Amino acid sequence: MPELPEVEALTAYLSERLTGRVIAEVRPVAISALKTYDPPVTALAGRTVGPVVRHGKFLDIEAGGLHLVVHLARAGWLRWKEHLPAEPPRPSTRNPLALRVRLEGPDGDGFDLTEAGTKKGLAVHLVRDAAEVPGVARLGPDPLAPDFDLARFRALLGGERRRIKGVLRDQSVLAGVGNAYSDEVLHAARMSPYKLAADLSEEETARLFEALGTTLREAVERSRGLAAGELKAEKKLGMRVHGRTGQPCPVCGDTVREVSFADSSLQYCPTCQTGGKPLADRRLSRLLK
Numbered sequence: 001m002p003e004l005p006e007v008e009a010l011t012a013y014l015s016e017r018l019t020g021r022v023i024a025e026v027r028p029v030a031i032s033a034l035k036t037y038d039p040p041v042t043a044l045a046g047r048t049v050g051p052v053v054r055h056g057k058f059l060d061i062e063a064g065g066l067h068l069v070v071h072l073a074r075a076g077w078l079r080w081k082e083h084l085p086a087e088p089p090r091p092s093t094r095n096p097l098a099l100r101v102r103l104e105g106p107d108g109d110g111f112d113l114t115e116a117g118t119k120k121g122l123a124v125h126l127v128r129d130a131a132e133v134p135g136v137a138r139l140g141p142d143p144l145a146p147d148f149d150l151a152r153f154r155a156l157l158g159g160e161r162r163r164i165k166g167v168l169r170d171q172s173v174l175a176g177v178g179n180a181y182s183d184e185v186l187h188a189a190r191m192s193p194y195k196l197a198a199d200l201s202e203e204e205t206a207r208l209f210e211a212l213g214t215t216l217r218e219a220v221e222r223s224r225g226l227a228a229g230e231l232k233a234e235k236k237l238g239m240r241v242h243g244r245t246g247q248p249c250p251v252c253g254d255t256v257r258e259v260s261f262a263d264s265s266l267q268y269c270p271t272c273q274t275g276g277k278p279l280a281d282r283r284l285s286r287l288l289k
């Protein structure tokens with residue numbers, strides 16, 4: 001799933017290509033991806049694209065007073081096309097195309113929103129104000145916002161009785177951090193994902209805040225200037241523990257381990273993060289009982 005750094009890079013990439021251009025046509029293909037119907041997405045035709053911005057993991061393309069707000073979810077993606085065919089795309093179960101936006105001009109360039117797999121989560125909204133999208137309205141502060149400082153971070157964690165791993169990826173606490181970057185931030189902070197947020201000492205909170213900013217900024221930096229098609233591979237390459245179960249930790253050489261967490265799994269390094277002790281896996285202990 002694309003998280004803050006990838007959506008940030010995608011926003012910059014699209015901004016360069018879309019702003020000032022006129023939308024010729026919008027074709028919805030996978031109707032299930034459309035979460036709003038008034039105004040219809042076809043109302044974008046003839047409008048000039050303004051700013052392209054990010055809210056957490058949401059992409060927001062403004063055009064003539066309307067906002068196309070997209071959440072790519074687990075398997076959604078955006079593909080830029082220099083030449084889109086003029087004939088309408090045919091919906092099919094094997095075709096991952098969900099929505100096509102073609103721009104005016106001789107080339108017929110534009111983009112496709114696609115979603116692979118059977119679990120559909122891609123969400124496309126067309127609204128007059130991005131805050132009309134419930135997922136956007138719920139978002140907590142953006143960790144890369146200029147006014148997001150240690151005091152604000154400390155206030156978010158105070159009295160929070162959940163495990164820090166779950167808190168970091170809760171979009172209503174912090175906007176844009178998901179399963180992958182929360183693993184990376186905790187590894188950079190040398191902190192157990194199971195630690196209760198409210199139990200963090202002043203020093204630990206400061207260390208985590210530092211790791212959060214550094215990890216995200218480095219990832220944004222790596223992704224900057226990359227084409228939409230290259231972002232997923234870049235995200236994978238930059239990971240130190242996430243998705244690297246069984247591989248050596250690049251910091252200490254210990255083996256990266258995995259435990260189930262909430263609806264997925266998390267990866268961590270025992271030596272760097274949990275004093276060398278493997279975390280108890282609830283999934284595993286249930287099986288053994």
Ligand SMILES: [Zn+2]
Binds near residue numbers: 250251272273
């Ligand atoms: Zn390590």
